Amino acid sequence: MDLDPKTDLTFTRALPVPPALVWECWTSPEHIPHFFVPRPHSIKSVEIDLRVGGKFNTVMVVEGNEMPNEGVYLEVVPGKRLVFTDAYTEGWKPKPDPFMTAILDLEDDGKGGTIYTATARHRSAETAQQHEAMGFYDGWGTVVDQLVEYAQSLQR
Template identity: 30%
Template sequence: MGAAHNLVSEPADRVLKIERVFDAPRDLVFRAWTEPEHMAKWFGPRGFKSTVEKHDLRPGGAYRIHMLGPDGDHWSQGVFREIDPPKRLVMVGSWADAQGNLTRPQTTLTLLFDDLGGKTRLTLHNAIFESTTARDMHQSGWNSSLDCLAEYLATVR
């Protein structure tokens, strides 16, 4: 078989891609995603408070984030796959319960950080969701989280 047969195609209706430009340098935006002291101040949709419980920032290292929202507790956990500061971050993860058991299928989150001369374009690619409903719920959550990130970055400039 040729190489083309080895390619995995993503069903477009179950892939989430968001691009945002932040008025902050690329290094700072990357650190906001990779340093627990930054993440705890913005990560999660509006109205959520996040605690970084585990954060082993290396390929194969685990992460676990507890988010307390208006509707209760949520945990996100997984493994870092690629770390290329300050350009790229890839992790595989899922929602979990309080004991660390996965409650949803895993997805891959790829973040690209492009330097725009003092500003940063973030490209978020999250795939493959089990349904379009799951993708749409994550789109709402990620957009709210990125709004919180923009507000946080404005305070640390």
């Protein structure tokens, strides 16, 4: 994948959790609320239809305010890659002000863990800068930390 440093934000981390479990956490509605937003924010509801064109909808609660986020999956490669966007809602209905497309790549590290790469692609450099200023790296990094903590609790 060719990244554009003006419009794409990305990072890679080694996770001490197997790719299959990371995949399960990212693709099962019952798991998403446990890691998807940095605490103390929360997820009120999740709807997943795990297929290209299927919905990936969440309702976040941030400082007491509900923030619905509707989107669709653009690519689903079981155990390896998820691509979802808020540019469309279910039924390929375009949204007037899309923010980003998220790409999650999972690779087996050969030692029982996962090489996890998260990328947020934006339509413009301004939107990417806005997302970075909102705390992309800290926020998405916190989400990964919460994901590891939660996934490890499932392994016990």
